[in-house]
Each structure stands twice: as C-alpha cells, then as structure tokens.
Amino acid sequence: MDKKRLEVYKKKLLTRREELLKTIARTAEEGRAADEDPTVDLADKAANSYTKEFLFGMTNTDRTLLGMIEEALRRINKNEYGACANCQDEMLPKRLDAVPWAKHCISCQEKKEQGLF
Numbered sequence: 001m002d003k004k005r006l007e008v009y010k011k012k013l014l015t016r017r018e019e020l021l022k023t024i025a026r027t028a029e030e031g032r033a034a035d036e037d038p039t040v041d042l043a044d045k046a047a048n049s050y051t052k053e054f055l056f057g058m059t060n061t062d063r064t065l066l067g068m069i070e071e072a073l074r075r076i077n078k079n080e081y082g083a084c085a086n087c088q089d090e091m092l093p094k095r096l097d098a099v100p101w102a103k104h105c106i107s108c109q110e111k112k113e114q115g116l117f
C-alpha cells in the first residue's frame with residue numbers, strides 16, 4: 001500500500017481512537033456520579049443501575065473497538081496493514097474505507113462469523 005493511503009488510514013484510526021478514549025472516560029464518570037448522588041431515591045437508583053448496565057455494555061463495545069484500532073495501528077508500524085490476517089490477501093480499499101481497523105478481508109470475515117476458523 002502506498003504511503004499516502006496508509007497515512008490517511010492512520011489518521012482515521014487515530015481520530016477514532018481519540019473519540020473512543022473520550023467516550024470511555026465520560027461513561028465512567030457518569031456511572032460514578034450516578035452512584036454518589038445522595039438525593040436519588042430507590043426507584044431512581046434501580047433505574048440508574050439499569051442505565052449503568054447499558055452504559056457499561058457500551059463501554060465494553062467501545063473497549064473492543066479500541067483494542068482493534070490499536071492492533072491496526074500496530075500493524076501499520078509493522079508494515080502489515082491492509083493484508084488479511086487469515087489469507088494474507090490485500091484487502092479492498094472499499095473494505096478499509098468502511099472499517100479501517102478490519103483485520104480480515106470480507107470473505108474471511110464471513111467465514112469467521114460462521115465459526116469456520
């Protein structure tokens with residue numbers, strides 16, 4: 001992959017990473033604030049813990065994504081970026097434009113989702 005395209009993906013990944021880190025920090029802060037609020041009554045607390053579970057669920061998704069982004073950045077540093085981790089084929093620009101942190105090409109991703117590897 002040429003350097004110019006690689007830089008574009010790298011920039012995309014770094015921007016997304018920055019956003020995610022902010023979201024994760026904010027979610028953690030909101031969870032803590034809801035816990036420490038002494039004016040909240042029991043019914044509200046129950047609603048709060050529901051909200052919190054939801055927020056934590058989101059945080060988990062964010063963390064998974066963050067891990068994938070960091071892996072993609074490592075692949076850029078190792079000059080492995082853009083190749084499918086399974087079949088080593090170069091991934092289509094279309095695929096990387098949609099999912100810059102993709103580790104597998106579309107056909108391998110489908111196999112993976114079907115549990116074939």
Ligand SMILES: [Zn+2]
Nearest residue numbers: 084087105108
């Ligand atoms: Zn593949």
